[in-house]
Structures are given as structure tokens and as C-alpha cells.
Amino acid sequence: MALYAAAASVLAGVEERRGSVRALVYSSGFQNVKPLYALVCETQRFAAVLDAVIARAGLLRAEKKLRPHLAKVLVYELLLGKGFRGGGGRWKALMDRHQARLKAELARLKVQRHVSRNEDLLEAESKPGLAPKVPRYVRVNTLKTCTDDAVDYFKRKGFSYQGRASSLEDLRALEGKHFLLDPLLPELLVFPAQTDLHDHPLYLAGHLLLQDKASCLPAMLLAPPPGSQVMDACAAPGNKTSHLAALLKNQGKIFAFDLDAKRLATMATLLARAGVSCCELAEGDFLAVSPSDPRYAQVQYILLDPSCSGSGMLSRQLEDPAVAPSEERLRALAGFQLRALRHALKFPALQRLVYSTCSLCQEENEDVIQEALQESSGAFRLAPTLPSWPHRGLNTFPGAEHCLRASPETTLTGGFFIAVIERAEVASSAPQDEALAQLTPSSAARRKKRRKAASGPGLNLLPCS
Structure with a gap:
């Protein structure tokens, strides 16, 4: 349906700061603006929940041509809305293939967060004006140490290592003194958002870099x-x-x-x-x-x-x-x-x-x-x-x-x-x-890797010619 494509376009425009929801809806050219405006607002309101369900269900990996904003609109309509309108056309057929997995992930999310209603899933991060909490990302400097040694160090300091993350939801759930290995970058550790490492000795010594x-x-x-x-x-x-x-x-x-x-x-x-x-x-x-x-x-x-x-x-x-x-x-x-x-x-x-x-x-x-x-x-x-x-x-x-x-x-x-x-x-x-396989060291290589102090830097400040 054109409604869903229009809603996805408005969501993308809001994210790109091309205008407010209302302005983009009215300039969209879509004939019936009232259902469009309602669909966009509700999808935005549940954005964090929808992102979590989509990531955990692997929807975008399975449907490589499905764009993220459209996926969010369709999953809202399937799980949280009143069902697909006008029969839903090809979008309903596409979502039917993933319906069981998406519903299971939504139910699992409710269990994990100890809630029973969809409304109760709304977190502070999904309220207007507040951005989701971004974790603290810490890149291990492999010129001076290795990921295994950095992990061992934090474990000795009382942090609890949760292994390699498997989804964005794993990162969202981080709290306290827990940390994870990023699922994509083998040298990136992930801590809860409030973790402050600016005065940490490994950061001050150049073994760690605080980098998004x-x-x-x-x-x-x-x-x-x-x-x-x-x-x-x-x-x-x-x-x-x-x-x-x-x-x-x-x-x-x-x-x-x-x-x-x-x-x-x-x-x-x-x-x-x-x-x-x-x-x-x-x-x-x-x-x-x-x-x-x-x-x-x-x-x-x-x-x-x-x-x-x-x-x-x-x-x-x-x-x-x-x-x-x-x-x-x-x-x-x-x-x-x-x-x-x-x-x-x-x-x-x-x-x-x-x-x-x-x-x-x-x-x-x-x-x-x-x-x-x-x-x-x-x-x-x-x-x-x-x-x-x-x-x-x-x-x-x-x-x-x-x-x-x-x-x-x-x-x-x-x-x-x-x-x-x-x-x-x-x-x-x-x-x-x-x-990525080349970027990720084998387990044997990791066992052999030991922290090495880097040799003296050779930085030459030269004029540009």
C-alpha cells in the first residue's frame, strides 16, 4: 500500500531533519493525511521496541531489499496496530512469512522486561525529545595490547564479561558492571552508557581509545x-x-x-x-x-x-x-x-x-x-x-x-x-x-597474543607542499 511507503518516507525525512512530522506529512502528496500522520506518530512512539524486535528476529538480514524505515512501519502494523489496511497487498504477504518469529520476539521482550501490555514496553528513550542511550564503546588498541588481555583486566577489576553480543537488544540491556564484545568489530568492547573511563589507567596509557x-x-x-x-x-x-x-x-x-x-x-x-x-x-x-x-x-x-x-x-x-x-x-x-x-x-x-x-x-x-x-x-x-x-x-x-x-x-x-x-x-x-574473518583473530592466535609495549613513536611534523 502507498500508505506504508509514504509513512516510511516521512520517518526517513524526520530522521534526516528535513522537517517536522506534520510538515513532511502535509508535503508528502499523500491524499489522506490523517491516517498517515497517525501511523507515523505511533511508529515513532514505539521506535525502540520495534528496533529491538526487528533486530532480534533478523528481519532485515532475511529480507535484504526491505528498507529499515519501511520495516519499522510494517512491523508496527503487524504487531501493535490494527492490522494491515486494504488487505495489505504484497507487504502483508511478506510479513506473513516472518509473523511467527516477530510475535515470538515481542513476547520474549515482554517477559524480559516483566510487562504484559504493549504500552508498558515504552521506555523513556521512546518519548519525544529523548534519544536512546548509546552504549560506551571502547576500542582496544592492538598496537599495545590485545582484546583478550583487556577483557581479563576488566574481569579482574570486578566487571562481568557477557561474551560476544548477538543483537542490538544485548547492547540495550547492558547495565551495572557488565560488558560485551561487539558483534562486528573484534577489538571493540561495549559498556553501559554511564560508564566513565576517561581517567582509566589503560585509557591514559593508550591501551584503550574511547571511540564510538x-x-x-x-x-x-x-x-x-x-x-x-x-x-x-x-x-x-x-x-x-x-x-x-x-x-x-x-x-x-x-x-x-x-x-x-x-x-x-x-x-x-x-x-x-x-x-x-x-x-x-x-x-x-x-x-x-x-x-x-x-x-x-x-x-x-x-x-x-x-x-x-x-x-x-x-x-x-x-x-x-x-x-x-x-x-x-x-x-x-x-x-x-x-x-x-x-x-x-x-x-x-x-x-x-x-x-x-x-x-x-x-x-x-x-x-x-x-x-x-x-x-x-x-x-x-x-x-x-x-x-x-x-x-x-x-x-x-x-x-x-x-x-x-x-x-x-x-x-x-x-x-x-x-x-x-x-x-x-x-x-x-x-x-x-x-x-571480517580476516579481521577476527583465530582462537589460537588470540592465545598466543600477549600485550606488547609499542616502540617509540616516529611522528614527523612536515609542512604540506
């Missing part, structure tokens, strides 16, 4: 092998750079650029503390770096995380969630982002690039990717990425579903956007499960 899960994805998806040459185009404050160095095992070279001298100095301190010895920092404008410079002739991997509106950052959402970037500011940012992406694609040896922002705005994300790919005349393409990730790019051009989005509601992270771009004549990257 979404912010860890760009380096993981760029996946440069040890020994390769990498460019981090807009590098400060350095968390992603240190992650790249860990993936490289300090073997190879990272050329990192940033215009802000103070941020670069802070970054140098972070990298030194993390034991990074393969990074060359340059204070200067990435756009002024010549792709024909022989120093960068072997750069095959580029991470581009340009300045953005930051509309996905949790701190900004909490400060004033109603304030969206002005159109003028968005145009200026998108213009810079497009210039940076065009420039990055000119490096002759480039094989893979990851573009990321902490913005929710289409202008800074899908629109930038679409224009850059059109201008490349087929030389580059979007690579299929993490097919089981629940939140995909907005459907603004063919292939946009290969992009990733993240938000507190759908992925329990900060708001983020990621696109993986590859040179077209190169065979597409290995299947995602194969890539």
Missing part, C-alpha cells in the same frame, strides 16, 4: 593491509588514524593532513600515546596536495572524513535537537566536501576510498557521492558494504543502498554516514564475511 562504533567503521572498511600506503585527508583529532595504524600493524605509511595546527598538535599527542610509528603528519590543506607528487605515487587507500555539520553527533543532538544546519551552511559544506572527494579520486594509484561524515543531512552525504561518481565517468563505483547492516543510504540514486547510515535509533551509535568507493577496473572487495 560508527566512527570505527571507516578504518575497518578501508581495510588497508600491512605494508600499504594510506592517506588520511582530514585527519584530526586522530582516532581513525590510530585505528588505521593498528590495522597496518605499524607497517607501511600513513600520510595524515589537517589545516588546524592546534588540533594537529593534539593529534600528535594521541598518536604518540597510542604507539603509532607509521604516520607522517602534515599541517596544511589536503586540497593543495598534488596527486602527481611522487611521494604519494603508491597511495592506494584514502580515508576522507571532511568537515561537516556534525548533525549526527550525540552532543549536538542533546544540546538542541530542533536546530538544523542552515541551507547556506549546508551548501558551503557540501561544496567543500565534493571538492575534497573529487581531489582524492585524482590520486593515480588509488584503489579504495572511504568517505564518511558525522552528519545526517542528505546534502553532505548521498548528494556528494552521487555527483562525484557521475563526474568520474565510470572510473569509480560504490562497493557493496556490510549487507547485514540495518540502516542503508537514502534511496536517492541507483546503488545508494550500498552506503551505510547510523543513528542512535537504528544502530545504537552516533549519527554517521559511510560510503566505500573502489576503482572500477579492480575486482570488487572480498565478500564481507571473508573480510
